[in-house]
Amino acid sequence: MAAANGIWAVIPAAGRGTRFGGDIPKQYLEVAGRPLIAHALDALLAHPAIAGAVVALAADDARWPGWTLLHGKPLLRCQGGGERADSVLAALRAIPAHVDGGGLVLVHDAARPNLRGGDIDRLVAAAAQHGDGALLAAPVRDTLKRADEQGRVAGTEPRERLWRALTPQAFRRDALVAALESARAAGVVVTDEAMAMERVGAKPLLVEGREDNLKVTTPADLALARYLLSQ
Numbered sequence: 321m322a323a324a325n326g327i328w329a330v331i332p333a334a335g336r337g338t339r340f341g342g343d344i345p346k347q348y349l350e351v352a353g354r355p356l357i358a359h360a361l362d363a364l365l366a367h368p369a370i371a372g373a374v375v376a377l378a379a380d381d382a383r384w385p386g387w388t389l390l391h392g393k394p395l396l397r398c399q400g401g402g403e404r405a406d407s408v409l410a411a412l413r414a415i416p417a418h419v420d421g422g423g424l425v426l427v428h429d430a431a432r433p434n435l436r437g438g439d440i441d442r443l444v445a446a447a448a449q450h451g452d453g454a455l456l457a458a459p460v461r462d463t464l465k466r467a468d469e470q471g472r473v474a475g476t477e478p479r480e481r482l483w484r485a486l487t488p489q490a491f492r493r494d495a496l497v498a499a500l501e502s503a504r505a506a507g508v509v510v511t512d513e514a515m516a517m518e519r520v521g522a523k524p525l526l527v528e529g530r531e532d533n534l535k536v537t538t539p540a541d542l543a544l545a546r547y548l549l550s551q
């Protein structure tokens with residue numbers, strides 16, 4: 321059951337895309353006729369459980385189209401920060417005051433365009449039942465090798481119970497804000513929201529998500545995203 325005022329989504333989109341390269345920030349590269357960022361925003365705001373969204377943008381973002389409404393729902397913007405976690409925290413703080421702070425928020429990378437409604441359904445259902453929150457993830461199905469400094473195999477890592485964290489990740493807003501603030505105060509850079517929650521003792525539930533919920537990090541990812549979103 322969504323809390324009063326519904327579930328809000330937070331979309332960190334203030335990254336520099338250094339691993340991707342190029343002159344255009346990857347969140348604005350064209351995928352299936354729209355900017356990459358549009359797909360994540362559309363998937364979230366099209367979902368009936370989502371009441372609104374805040375997108376965190378770089379201070380010098382000159383490409384944001386200025387959307388303020390999507391699927392009839394509010395789409396707010398804020399300025400992101402130096403790390404992804406800073407952007408997430410800024411966006412959480414930009415959620416309107418009338419929205420229940422004890423309600424769930426979903427945090428989803430703008431760089432993940434292929435989010436499907438069924439995954440949102442299952443994540444929201446799991447997070448509503450599990451007090452410590454939940455995240456979409458994919459079980460590791462390949463053998464994992466650790467490399468030495470020369471790029472040679474230094475060993476094979478056990479993969480039992482190893483998962484790749486995806487997004488969205490869903491937590492009670494006030495708890496997530498406190499956990500992110502705690503990590504920041506400790507000088508710990510958390511790479512996802514679950515890591516911040518784990519730091520303060522939470523055990524979020526892993527919800528198996530689609531393998532094709534990829535994050536566009538390199539040009540090869542963009543080619544795959546274009547293929548997937550053209551289907």
Ligand SMILES: Nc1ccn([C@@H]2O[C@H](COP(=O)(O)OP(=O)(O)OP(=O)(O)O)[C@@H](O)[C@H]2O)c(=O)n1
Nearest residue numbers: 332333334335336337338339402403407430431
């Ligand atoms: N300071 C940051 C860094 C990242 N992000 C966002 O977090 C998501 C996942 O980050 P990633 O894929 O690493 O994007 P970049 O940080 O832009 O990529 P890179 O690490 O290669 O620079 C992206 O939507 C990105 O825009 C953000 O909002 N603020």
Ligand SMILES: C[C@](O)(CO)[C@H](O)COP(=O)(O)O
Nearest residue numbers: 404429485486487511512535
């Ligand atoms: C949040 C995330 O997508 C989960 O896998 C990932 O940690 C983001 O990492 P990035 O280096 O900021 O892309």
